[in-house]
Amino acid sequence: MADPILSISGLVAGYGGVDVLRGLDMQVSPGEIVAVLGSNGVGKTTLNKTLSGVLRPRAGVIRFDGADIQAASPAAIVEAGLIHVPEGRKIFPDMSVLENLELGSYRRAKARRARNLERVFATFPRLLERTNQHAGTLSGGEQQMLAIGRGLMGEPRLLILDEPSLGLSPLLVEEMFGLVKTLNAEGLAILLVEQNVMQSLDLAHRAYVLENGAFVLSGTGAELAANPDLEKTYLGM
Amino acid sequence: MFAPDIILAAVLNGLMTGAVYALTAVGLTLVYGVLHIINFAHGAILTAAMFAAFFAWKIGIDPYVAVFALAPIFFALGYALQRFVIGPSSHGEDRNILLVTLGLSIVIENLLLAAFRSDTRSIDVPYGFSVIDLGFTFLSVPRVVAFAASCAAAAILWLILAKTDTGKAIRAVAKEKLGASLVGIDVAHVYAVTFGLGAACLAVAACLLLPTFYVHPRVGNAYVLVAFTIVVLGGMGSVPGALLGGLFIGVVESLSGLFLGESLGQIGIFLIFILVLLVRPTGLFGARA
Structure with a gap:
């Protein structure tokens, strides 16, 4: 596999006295669609804010395209080509x-x-x-x-899409996922952060399931879709 | 009742005063619109600019020439003030900024008082009493210049905001800070540029006022009170609102001076202010809450 365009290790971030992300490790390779799944309040948006430099991580390393960016400004991160379409x-x-x-x-x-x-x-x-x-x-x-x-x-060079399907009608959601596929087919690496589990897994090459600030499951989209633990984790059963 | 040409003359005079009012209000409304704070140091910066123009004249530089140096100098001063004093001391809290700008105004005013006493100074330019004869009235040349230059400065500001990337970034930050950060706009820089533009407007206003006005360490306050009224009238944060509001207030002041007597001229302004607050608190161009 090619060198990852984005890799994070031991990422800890939070607000005030609370750590929201408690040690995340993750990679995105060029040309990949990687999904980060999780329900409300598990830290998805915090992860995105940390990646785009809006929130300073408390520990850990974020490497983008060969350079450490955990201390970079949002402007420098955009300049490097890591662009975040926010929730x-x-x-x-x-x-x-x-x-x-x-x-x-x-x-x-x-x-x-x-x-x-x-x-x-x-x-x-x-x-x-x-x-x-x-x-x-x-x-x-x-x-x-x-x-x-x-x-x-x-x-x-890497596009972060935070909940692109949020608040859209089912037909538009369909269209949005189609668009993600098209953009990726043109070679764009995409980090798709979603609550919409099945459609995201269908699309993603790999996925991570975020729960309570930590990745509890990861694997290819097909693996995860077939994993009985997914439902358990996701629905908290 | 007054003859129509006397009223027309009062309206023209009001428009000319109003244009300078508008220029002082534009800076205030711009800073409010982007930083969401009232800059209490606005009047003190105007005073400082008038002193700068006064001392430029003392060393032989006409205010109309000095403006080309003072506008960029005050832009830089405003930029530095926001970037290195107001911004860092705010720690993200709007009320801190209020207090810091209030403190700055006290510091600037008292430094000026300590340095120059409370003497009233004015300059004596050769064109100070030149007039243009319109037949039914005379227009003072420095006031016509002030009107034209204020309109030009406002037009330049409008062009910057509408057409340049920096101007678009200012408008973007005003409404959506996070979105602006995520397209790579440096929010702290944009704040400082906005503050700098506000200060540059004041420098221009100061150079236009000096030939017909006086300067002493508290002179800015008289203008800033009117500027606040204009900002509320035009709609907080609206640049076109500040322009039209400024012209309107100038005319109101001039007409109420005519009808109620010169010393009561400003009553009209504050009546309008109260009316606006009662009837249309968002101002003429203000966004709905």
Whole structure:
């Protein structure tokens, strides 16, 4: 297997007096879709915030593309190509769709902004119809497309998708997972953080199950899908 | 009742005062919109800028020339103030920032008082009393210059906010800090740039005011009270609101001065302020809560 593009070891992070992540080890290889699964409150979003530099880890090493990034700023991490599409989209509501996308290349790939805009619009034709509309007035599905499009504008080497299916209708969820597959088929490594277990396992090459701040299960998507412990862990039975 | 051309003259005069008011309010509203704090040091920075312009004139530099140096200098000062003093001392708590800016205003004002006493100073420029004859009224040249330059400064600021990546980053940080971090925007830098822009606006306003106004260590307060009113009237955080609000307040002040007497001119401003708070607390351009 190729050298992992992202590897974390012994990662501990938390807020105040509480450790939310209690020693995580994980790898993502180039071209892989890796899923991190877990129900609400197990630390998925904390993991993403730590990876993108918004939250400083208390211990452990995060290596991205051969460099340690656990002490890097969010801007430096984006610059290195690790781009995080956050839960709840976090788009800029009173700016136009076009401006949101332009800011996706604020730190990285600015020189190729025009070309990447074309590519994003080819992927999301709906956004092209709404370039001048305020992002806050888009539907939930469109906002999610915009958030992913904004992430793609920075030419990610690894894209973290935090709950992309959250709050979408079943049909749109289907579409979203299809999109993840398409992006990956073009060579993009994706870290998919989801509550939607079966669909994520179906898609992911490998997956980790996060519970109470630690990975309790890991394996290929098919292995995990067949593992009776999964249901136990996931449903807490 | 007054003749129509006297009222028209009062409106024109009001617009000219209002443009400078708008410029002082734009900086305040910009900082509020992005950092979500009221900058209590706003008036003190204006005062400091007026002293800077005054001493520039003392060494022979006309305020209209000095503005090109003072605007970048005050941008840098504002940047440094936010980046190295206000930001680090806030520890993420808005109320800390309030206290720090309040403290800064006290420090700046008293340093100026200690250095220059409470004397009122003014400068004597050759064009100080030049007028433009419109037939029905005279317009003071320095005030026409102040009007035009304030509008130009506001237009430049608007262009920066609308068209440049830095401006877009400022607007992005104003509404969505986490989202901004995740596209690689350095939030602390954007805060400091915003504060710097606010200070640069004050430097421009100071250079425009000096030829027709006086300077003493507490002069900024008179303007800042009006600027607060404008910010509330225009909608907290709205730059176009601050512009229109400034012009409107200038006209209100001028007309109430005309009808109620010069010394009561500012009553109109604060009546409007109370009315806005009663009827439309989000201001003319304010976002709905």
